[in-house]
Structures are given as C-alpha cells and as structure tokens.
Amino acid sequence: MQIEPFALERWFAAHEADNLMLAESGVRPLDPTRFDLVPEDFGYVIPTDGDPGLRAHIGERYDRDADEVLLTCGAQEANFVTFAALMGEHAVVVTPTYQSLHALPEAFGAVTRVELDAGADWRLDPEAVAEAIRPDTALVVLNNPNNPTGRVHRPDRVRAVYEHAADAGAYLLCDGVYRPFAGADEVPPPAASLGPYGVSTCSLSKAYGLAGLRFGWVAGPREVVEAAAQWKDYTTISPPAVSQRVAEQALEPETEAEILAESRDLAARNHELVREFVDRHGLAWTEPETGVNAFIEVPDGFFGGRSFCERVVEEAGVVLAPGEAFDQPDRFRLGFGDETAHLEEGLERLDELLERHA
Missing domain, CATH: 3.40.640.10 (Type I PLP-dependent aspartate aminotransferase-like (Major domain))
Known part of the structure; x- marks a missing residue:
C-alpha cells in the first residue's frame, strides 16, 4: 500500500508557522473556557x-x-x-x-x-x-x-x-x-x-x-x-x-444553535470582504454558496497557483492554498473563516502585493 504525499498539509508544514494564514478551511477556534473540559477519567x-x-x-x-x-x-x-x-x-x-x-x-x-x-x-x-x-x-x-x-x-x-x-x-x-x-x-x-x-x-x-x-x-x-x-x-x-x-x-x-449562528455570521461578514477584494482586483471566481473557502483564479502575470502562493509568502508573509493541491493549477484557495481583523490584515497585504505587480 502506497499513499500519495498530502500536498496541502506539506505546504502548510513548510509555511504556516511564521506567516499570516489565509488558507485555513474552517472558522476561528472557539474559546475553550466555554466548555467543561474535564471527563470522568482518562x-x-x-x-x-x-x-x-x-x-x-x-x-x-x-x-x-x-x-x-x-x-x-x-x-x-x-x-x-x-x-x-x-x-x-x-x-x-x-x-x-x-x-x-x-x-x-x-x-x-x-x-x-x-x-x-x-x-x-x-x-x-x-x-x-x-x-x-x-x-x-x-x-x-x-x-x-x-x-x-x-x-x-x-x-x-x-x-x-x-x-x-x-x-x-x-x-x-x-x-x-x-x-x-x-x-x-x-x-x-x-x-x-x-x-x-x-x-x-x-x-x-x-x-x-x-x-x-x-x-x-x-x-x-x-x-x-x-x-x-x-x-x-x-x-x-x-x-x-x-x-x-x-x-x-x-x-x-441550544449550544449547537448558538455556535453555528456565530459561525454563519462570521462567514457572512468575511465573505463580503473577500467579494470586495476580488472585485477590486478584477479577479475571476465562482462565488462560494456556503462555507469559508474562496477558489479564485490566479491573477494575470503570475504562472500558476503554486508560483503565485510562493510569491505571496515571500513578499507578503501570507499563506494561501495553491490550486495544485486540488489539481487546479490556475487557481488558489483563500480561507476567510478567521476573525475579521485577521482577514482584513491579510487582504491588506494582498492588496499591496497586487498593486506592486499591476
């Protein structure tokens, strides 16, 4: 039995530790103090x-x-x-x-x-x-x-x-x-x-x-x-x-309803910020219907998803997910599930990079 290397996880392992992540595919972590963390035994x-x-x-x-x-x-x-x-x-x-x-x-x-x-x-x-x-x-x-x-x-x-x-x-x-x-x-x-x-x-x-x-x-x-x-x-x-x-x-x-309402509200707010970013730079995408992933075509002037994402890490300190991890080399995935301030900072860095390369 042989397994193909997990391209996305290897990409994260190389870059996520010291950079701003805009490649996570879920919402921001909940505060653990919301829960009783102690089981009856171990x-x-x-x-x-x-x-x-x-x-x-x-x-x-x-x-x-x-x-x-x-x-x-x-x-x-x-x-x-x-x-x-x-x-x-x-x-x-x-x-x-x-x-x-x-x-x-x-x-x-x-x-x-x-x-x-x-x-x-x-x-x-x-x-x-x-x-x-x-x-x-x-x-x-x-x-x-x-x-x-x-x-x-x-x-x-x-x-x-x-x-x-x-x-x-x-x-x-x-x-x-x-x-x-x-x-x-x-x-x-x-x-x-x-x-x-x-x-x-x-x-x-x-x-x-x-x-x-x-x-x-x-x-x-x-x-x-x-x-x-x-x-x-x-x-x-x-x-x-x-x-x-x-x-x-x-x-x-009741708790599940509360958690999911918070997640959906956060996703909706952040979705709007990503839509504005895509529109500002004239990028091509199919707008996601739900979730916190945007699958966007690589901007003109860059040669493939991995090449673009490598440039973004090097110049902006932002981690995106290269489309090659999904066998779509002309795209990249942007995750917008983190706190809004985190997303805003990452999009601002991307704005500056794309303006430099316009």
Missing part, C-alpha cells in the same frame, strides 16, 4: 465506538440508530476507516475535492475521477458519474458542500448520484463537514438518510471552530459502521475522552 471511552447516547443524538440527523454511528478522531479518520472498510477494486470520486477523498481510495484500488464543470459554476453531472461506474465499483465519493469551491450540490443531483450508485450496488460516501454552515433547507438531505447505500462523514472542525478536538463520525448502514469500527480498532481504538466530553456539550441543541 481511560478509554467505553464502548470504544463512542457513548451510545451521543451516537443516538448524532444518528437522529441521519434517521439512523446509535449502532449506525461510529465516533472517530475527526472526519479524516472517519473517511479513512470507511474507505478501508468499503474500498474494493474501484471507486468513483467527484473532483476537485479535498485530497484525501481521492488519495485514500487510490491507495486501496483504482479510482476514476469525475470533474465538476468549472464553466458551469462547478455543477455536478450525475450522468457523468453514472458513466464512470463500473461493474466492480464499490464506492462513489462526493463532498457536499464542496471544498475548495463552496458549491452546494442540489438535492435532485445528489439523489440521482445516489440512485446510480445504489443501482450498481455501490455505496455513496458523502463528506459533509461544510453542511452545518448552511441552513437545513439550503443543502440536500445527507447521504446517510437517502437509503441503504448512503454513508455520511462529518466533524466538529470546519463550522464549529473545534478543529483541535479531532472529533468526527461516520453514519450509515450497520454493516458499514461495524466494518469501519474494525479498522478503527487498529487506529485510535476509541474517541478521546476530552473530545467526547466537549462534543456532548457542543451538540446540545
């Missing part, structure tokens, strides 16, 4: 797939029972153990997307990528997915809302993708970490609620401001969750006790 969480009450609470949003939910260390582990459990000879992955959603299945088998249509605002084409499905396809992978574009795939298109997968006996795995940014009426039902072939992964990182908890989950058919749990026995065994303690509080209805 033993393993028992049962090791997570507290049954919390799993039942999470399962309600997918019309799933407690034993159809597995608690994990972030969405990254949720996706890993699900791929390990389900991946057969072949998977279909809709791209551009977060690298692990295609690199992990590529480590287990063959992958056919289906590209979103950049010329049509990154629209999902269910028929293109259907054409890519083979007799040995075990899995179709979708990220909705999409990272890096901020595109929200519409209910009829997601349902069509699900039906194509189910007709072939393949599971649809949908990474839904950006769903909480949008209201329930703004995104399709999660994949795990669509039927027996639907699987959803999510976490408290992107919209909740709790990335450091490393807390996520898998929801789906019992046989999928049980198989994923067998892989988790070889990774982290149980969710961290502190993380589960905070997650229980963050997902209480």
